[in-house]
Structures are given as structure tokens and as C-alpha cells.
Amino acid sequence: MNIKDAIITESKRIGIDIIGFTDCKPFYEAEQVLIQREKMNFLSGFEDKDIKKRIDPKKTMEDCKTIISIGVSYNTPSDKVPIKKDYIHKGVVSRSSWGEDYHAVLSRKLKKLSLFIEQSLNGKTKFFVDTGSLIDREIARRAGIGYVGKNCSIINKEYGSYIFLGEILTDLHISPDKTVDSLCGDCELCIKSCPANALEKPYTLNAKKCISYLTQCKDLPNEYYKKMGNSIYGCDACQRVCPKNKTALKSNHTEFYPMEWNAYPDLVDVLNMDNRRFKDTFNKTSGGWRGKKNLQRNSIIAMGNSKNKNIAKYIEAMLYDDRIDIRKTSIYALYNLLGKESIPMLKRRLEYERDDGIISIINKLVY
Numbered sequence: 096m097n098i099k100d101a102i103i104t105e106s107k108r109i110g111i112d113i114i115g116f117t118d119c120k121p122f123y124e125a126e127q128v129l130i131q132r133e134k135m136n137f138l139s140g141f142e143d144k145d146i147k148k149r150i151d152p153k154k155t156m157e158d159c160k161t162i163i164s165i166g167v168s169y170n171t172p173s174d175k176v177p178i179k180k181d182y183i184h185k186g187v188v189s190r191s192s193w194g195e196d197y198h199a200v201l202s203r204k205l206k207k208l209s210l211f212i213e214q215s216l217n218g219k220t221k222f223f224v225d226t227g228s229l230i231d232r233e234i235a236r237r238a239g240i241g242y243v244g245k246n247c248s249i250i251n252k253e254y255g256s257y258i259f260l261g262e263i264l265t266d267l268h269i270s271p272d273k274t275v276d277s278l279c280g281d282c283e284l285c286i287k288s289c290p291a292n293a294l295e296k297p298y299t300l301n302a303k304k305c306i307s308y309l310t311q312c313k314d315l316p317n318e319y320y321k322k323m324g325n326s327i328y329g330c331d332a333c334q335r336v337c338p339k340n341k342t343a344l345k346s347n348h349t350e351f352y353p354m355e356w357n358a359y360p361d362l363v364d365v366l367n368m369d370n371r372r373f374k375d376t377f378n379k380t381s382g383g384w385r386g387k388k389n390l391q392r393n394s395i396i397a398m399g400n401s402k403n404k405n406i407a408k409y410i411e412a413m414l415y416d417d418r419i420d421i422r423k424t425s426i427y428a429l430y431n432l433l434g435k436e437s438i439p440m441l442k443r444r445l446e447y448e449r450d451d452g453i454i455s456i457i458n459k460l461v462y
């Protein structure tokens with residue numbers, strides 16, 4: 096068996112759904128995309144700032160000859176998604192944050208494959224899952240794992256777009272695979288369905304408007320609150336509508352199957368969560384990286400967007416929270432939910448408030 100076939104066979108044994116190979120020439124096409132996006136201020140800021148490092152694999156591994164790109168499906172079957180019976184108010188977490196953190200799951204698989212390459216094939220390796228400077232989607236595109244959809248996601252013919260990506264750089268020479276053509280055709284469903292109009296045109300995301308970004312953003316201006324609906328982490332709208340996901344194979348990776356608190360959490364539970372419970376739950380998912388406060392802030396925003404006045408009391412309670420950011424979010428969320436009816440609650444808070452910033456926000460809304 097040649098090296099390539101040996102790696103493919105081993106990857107299947109490890110439970111890697113998709114695998115492709117590309118060379119280590121700099122990604123000049125992607126460089127142009129990144130330069131344009133930076134000029135337009137469309138980048139999220141979560142990416143490595145060094146574009147040259149992002150597009151040149153040799154800056155990550157000098158003697159690299161091949162990049163092995165992998166995809167693992169998280170297209171969890173709907174009957175594996177537990178939903179509570181009684182909700183005070185239901186929130187939504189994107190699929191990419193259901194179950195165990197994908198960085199950990201893919202890293203385990205990549206580590207096994209790297210060890211195989213090192214021990215059985217005598218190759219050097221370095222692996223990444225969203226953890227290096229390189230651009231995972233560009234590597235996947237070049238390795239023929241899938242094509243770039245108009246929603247910017249990599250879409251695989253069999254598994255659709257609910258796939259996580261990772262890669263191994265190696266000094267072994269392996270024949271590269273061909274890229275695959277886009278199958279989007281005339282469809283523009285993702286662009287039409289984006290609640291934030293973040294897909295400014297086909298294949299072009301303004302990350303600063305994307306709800307996925309907003310749910311992860313530390314300093315979130317209140318004018319974005321309404322766009323976020325009831326999402327407390329990530330957003331799946333442009334993938335949910337995609338016809339390619341309707342017929343895609345389902346994931347059998349049980350690590351990505353969510354717990355009851357995970358996919359559609361009760362937002363009042365999230366507000367009441369202490370550090371211990373956060374550590375045992377959300378902190379183990381990919382949505383935990385921004386911390387407990389971030390999820391609680393988003394839960395308050397979602398409750399403010401609910402149009403359900405019966406839950407105003409839970410937001411009102413958060414006006415008395417120790418954390419200034421949480422008090423600030425609660426003011427806007429309460430006002431968003433109740434309008435002028437929130438004024439007596441805000442005035443009551445004013446009697447105890449000591450922070451000048453918060454006092455001035457309440458004063459502006461109330462008087």
C-alpha cells in the first residue's frame with residue numbers, strides 16, 4: 096500500500112469522515128481575499144493578524160511538503176437532541192457548540208493519525224484545529240474536501256457543511272487532490288435567510304455583523320441586541336436553510352450529541368448557574384471559551400428579545416447583579432422587552448446604583 100492509501104485507511108479506522116491532501120505552496124488566492132476583507136473591515140479580529148503567516152505553510156513548518164486536511168461531521172440526528180418539557184424561556188446554542196468541544200475531539204483524532212505517520216511512515220507532523228495561523232477552510236478547499244458555499248462554509252458532497260475542519264502538516268511528499276467545483280448554482284437561500292444581513296454578497300461575510308461573532312464579542316454595543324434573537328452562542332441560520340444539508344449524511348460521533356442543558360438551554364437556568372455548574376457544563380463545550388458571564392449576558396439579551404413580558408422579573412433581578420456589564424445589559428434588555436413600562440423598575444434600581452456609567456444610562460432612558 097502506498098503512503099497516501101495507508102493514511103486514508105488509518106484515518107477511517109480513527110473515525111475521520113473526510114480526508115484530502117494539498118501541497119504547501121503559499122495560498123495566494125486566499126491572500127487577496129484576506130487583504131480585501133481587512134480593507135473592508137469585515138474580519139472578526141479572532142484571526143491571526145499576520146496575513147503572510149496565515150497563507151504560507153512554511154512559516155509554520157519549514158520543511159513541510161504536504162497538508163492533510165480532515166473533516167468530521169457534527170450533523171447530529173434530531174432524535175439525539177434532548178429537549179426539556181417545561182421552559183421558563185428557551186434559548187438556542189448553535190450545533191457547533193453541542194456536546195464536547197470540537198477542538199478536543201478533533202485533536203484526539205489528529206494526534207492518533209500524526210502518531211501513525213511518525214511511527215509507521217517515518218514522517219514529521221504538526222497538527223491544528225483552528226489553533227494555528229493557517230486558514231482551515233482554504234486548506235480544505237485546496238485539498239478538495241469540499242467547495243466554498245455562498246454562506247462561506249466548506250460544503251462536502253456527502254456530509255454537507257456541518258463539518259469541523261483540522262489539518263496535519265508533514266514533511267512527507269504525497270500527491271495532492273483536486274479542488275471540487277461549487278454546487279451552489281443559482282441558489283441564494285443562505286443570503287436571503289441571514290437574520291443580520293451579514294452575507295453582504297455571495298461568498299462574502301462581514302464578520303462584524305454576523306450573529307455568531309456578536310455572541311462571542313466582549314464589548315457588544317446595544318444596537319446589535321435585537322438581531323441576536325434567542326441565540327446565546329453561535330448561529331446556524333445560513334446552514335439550516337442550505338439544501339445541501341437536507342440530504343447530508345448524519346453524524347455518528349456521539350461526542351457531539353448534546354445534553355439537555357446544552358442545545359436549547361432554559362435561560363433562567365443559565366442566569367442562575369454558579370461557577371461550579373459552568374465548569375461542569377458549558378465550559379466543556381466550544382461555546383465555553385468566552386466564559387460564564389458572556390453566556391449570561393447573551394441570555395439576558397435573548398430574554399429581552401422574547402416579547403414575553405412574564406419573564407421581565409428575571410431580567411429585573413439582574414439589575415442588582417454585582418457585575419457592571421450584566422447590569423448594563425439588563426437595563427437595555429428590560430427596556431427592549433417592556434419599553435416605557437420598564438421605567439419604574441429602572442428608577443427603583445437608580446436608588447441603589449453607585450456606578451456613574453450605569454446611572455447615566457438609566458437617566459437617559461428614564462428622563
Ligand code: B12
Pocket residue numbers: 124125126128129132138139141142189190191224225226227228229230231232233236243246247248249250256257258259260261298299300302305307308311328329330331333
Ligand atoms: C474567525 C472565525 C470565525 C469568525 C469569522 C468567520 C468568517 N467567515 O470569516 C466568526 C466568529 C463570525 C465565525 C463564525 C462561524 N464559524 Co468560524 N472560524 C473562524 C476561524 C478561526 C478563522 C476564519 C477566517 O480566517 N476568516 C477570514 C475569512 C476571509 O476566511 P474564511 O471564511 O476561512 O475563507 C477562506 C477561504 O474559504 C477562501 N475563500 C473565501 N471565500 C472564497 C470564495 C471563493 C470563490 C474561493 C475560491 C475561496 C474563498 O478564502 C478565505 C481566506 O483564505 C476559523 C478557523 C481557522 N483557523 O481557519 C473558524 C471556522 C471557519 N469556523 C467554523 C465554524 C463552524 C463557524 C460557524 C458555523 C459557527 C457557528 N455556528 O456559529 C460560523 C459560520 C459563519 C459563516 N457564515 O462563515 C469552521 C468552519 C467549518 C466549515 N465547514 O466551513 C472553522 C473552519 C473552524 C473549524 N476548524 O472547523 N468564525
Ligand code: SF4
Pocket residue numbers: 246288289290291292293294300304305306307330331332333334
Ligand atoms: S452565521 Fe448567522 S448571522 Fe452569520 S452569516 Fe450565517 S446566518 Fe448570518
Ligand code: SF4
Pocket residue numbers: 244245246247278279280282283284285286333336337338339
Ligand atoms: S444555501 Fe444555497 S447558496 Fe447558500 S451555501 Fe447552500 S447551496 Fe449554496
